[in-house]
Amino acid sequence: MTDSVSGSATDSADVPAPPKPKREVHAPLRPPWSEQGLLEVFRHRYILSLLVRREISARYQGSVLGLLWSYVNPLSQFFIYYFVMGILFGRAQRTDDFAVHVFAGLIVVHFFTETMNAGTRSIVRNKSLVQKMAVPREMFPVASMLVSLFHVGPQVVILLVATLISGWRPDPMGLVLGVIGLLISMTLGTALALMFSAANVFMRDISNAVNVLSNFVRFGVPMMYPYTLVAQKFHGHTQIYLLNPICEAVLAFQRCFWVGATSHPAHTATHDMPPHLFWLSIRALLICLVILAVAQSTFSRLERRIPERLL
Amino acid sequence: MSRKSRNQSIVVRHVNKTFTLRYHRTLKQMSVAVLRQQELADSFLAVNDVSFTVDQGESIGLMGLNGSGKSTLLKMINGIMRPDSGKVLTRGRIAGLIATGAGFHPQLTGRDNVYLNAAILGMSEAETARKFDDIVEFADIGRFLDSPVGHYSSGMFARLGFAVAIHVDADIFLADEVLAVGDRPFKRKCMDKMQEIRDSGTTLFYVSHAAGSVRKMCDRVLVLEKGSLAFDGPVDEGIKFLHYDDDEENPLDTEEELDEEMGADI
Numbered sequence: 001m002t003d004s005v006s007g008s009a010t011d012s013a014d015v016p017a018p019p020k021p022k023r024e025v026h027a028p029l030r031p032p033w034s035e036q037g038l039l040e041v042f043r044h045r046y047i048l049s050l051l052v053r054r055e056i057s058a059r060y061q062g063s064v065l066g067l068l069w070s071y072v073n074p075l076s077q078f079f080i081y082y083f084v085m086g087i088l089f090g091r092a093q094r095t096d097d098f099a100v101h102v103f104a105g106l107i108v109v110h111f112f113t114e115t116m117n118a119g120t121r122s123i124v125r126n127k128s129l130v131q132k133m134a135v136p137r138e139m140f141p142v143a144s145m146l147v148s149l150f151h152v153g154p155q156v157v158i159l160l161v162a163t164l165i166s167g168w169r170p171d172p173m174g175l176v177l178g179v180i181g182l183l184i185s186m187t188l189g190t191a192l193a194l195m196f197s198a199a200n201v202f203m204r205d206i207s208n209a210v211n212v213l214s215n216f217v218r219f220g221v222p223m224m225y226p227y228t229l230v231a232q233k234f235h236g237h238t239q240i241y242l243l244n245p246i247c248e249a250v251l252a253f254q255r256c257f258w259v260g261a262t263s264h265p266a267h268t269a270t271h272d273m274p275p276h277l278f279w280l281s282i283r284a285l286l287i288c289l290v291i292l293a294v295a296q297s298t299f300s301r302l303e304r305r306i307p308e309r310l311l
Numbered sequence: 312m313s314r315k316s317r318n319q320s321i322v323v324r325h326v327n328k329t330f331t332l333r334y335h336r337t338l339k340q341m342s343v344a345v346l347r348q349q350e351l352a353d354s355f356l357a358v359n360d361v362s363f364t365v366d367q368g369e370s371i372g373l374m375g376l377n378g379s380g381k382s383t384l385l386k387m388i389n390g391i392m393r394p395d396s397g398k399v400l401t402r403g404r405i406a407g408l409i410a411t412g413a414g415f416h417p418q419l420t421g422r423d424n425v426y427l428n429a430a431i432l433g434m435s436e437a438e439t440a441r442k443f444d445d446i447v448e449f450a451d452i453g454r455f456l457d458s459p460v461g462h463y464s465s466g467m468f469a470r471l472g473f474a475v476a477i478h479v480d481a482d483i484f485l486a487d488e489v490l491a492v493g494d495r496p497f498k499r500k501c502m503d504k505m506q507e508i509r510d511s512g513t514t515l516f517y518v519s520h521a522a523g524s525v526r527k528m529c530d531r532v533l534v535l536e537k538g539s540l541a542f543d544g545p546v547d548e549g550i551k552f553l554h555y556d557d558d559e560e561n562p563l564d565t566e567e568e569l570d571e572e573m574g575a576d577i
Binding site for chain 2: 022023024025027028029030031032033034046047050051054057058061062129131132133134135304307308
């Protein structure tokens, strides 16, 4: 047995091998890495979907409540805000359907902060893949965004039930704004996740800073207090407050679900929402797209040194 | 385009790669270093002006001492790292035994991980489904397929990673530290499979310290020395150049010796 094997080994060393079959490769000669950023991610939709599924199923493996945990966090936040602001500070009496107001805002804010936080850590967390595989690295922050988006769906269902109980009458403008609101937080969340995920490789301080930033986001939008209050206190300076695109996202989402649930929607829409909310939202969306472009170019610049800086 | 350049599979032109050795990371450490007038960072040229061209179907052995830049060069060909300057061009799909099992999620089952890993290596869902049985048979993990890979023994984990990588239908196949794991029958199976891949006309790029397996697998050798390309030519001369042939009078005489050779990959 050993003889025959060693015999064949010496044979192959001595006798020149027969000519190999020609393999014609028609692909062009090009750099082995991808250079098209986010576009490349959409070309790899299949891997993206697997990464998202892996993330979702791995997150709840071995826990008894499973997917329910993704509701516990926003719901507990909701009850805290509702209790403190609504009951303790008495907002619930002065703002119509305050619970819907808070929860609509919370969905947007929670989606945004989740995207930003998980996205920031995404590359460091997936370092075994990043260091060893030539997948477009934009994939990881985008996957984080999609995982967060996946959790938005059921929350919207809960919100729908709550608004319908309060007598929601949907209107076309509201629905359009609801979609725009979600798009704003999607775009900005992805942009920041992209930028911070690469930066976090170089300075792990970034993920801590992002935590601080999420606190500001929670209090910097009209979620636990109505926009009316801001308009009263900062009369004439609301432009500055509205520069934050997440404000528009929250307001647009509330315009969709909360305004229609109040007892006088037309009155609420004109008195409790900033004027020209539609154009403000479009402006915010455009700003977010510009930020996304900046984030992509930052990411591409930092990305070149990511594999050697991931320890 | 000329006939010659159409046949090129890997083109590496004047490639440089510098790594920064960072001494100080926190603000405190950096200020202390500034006060003591120490250097804040030091750089290190890992790959220094390397150029070569590989034609489709060639099998190249990349050799060199530890730290000579082999893995860095391989990572640039694979597209994981980018050179600081110079050009790397490749043609067609690249696969290989570089980070086998990368991206395996310990909490997911072997089955799920095979699909994910295959996708990352560029296989479509249909292609994975078609090759799934072959992959599982090659990995030989039996009924563990549907339990989380975190429970696998290290050998099983590695075998599953190998099995996926080796079933990718690639135009360029890169292999680094191929046989560092796995028992002897598995090593043999891998070598056979790699020969099969080579004989199908795939470009093979094989990093190894083992003169025996390089001799068996390759028809050209590149030797790196401190990041520079020191030798590019026939296998036997390359091995002589490295003085790896000193201690072997009768290379590949017995299977045991070949195994020891392969063991040197570790």
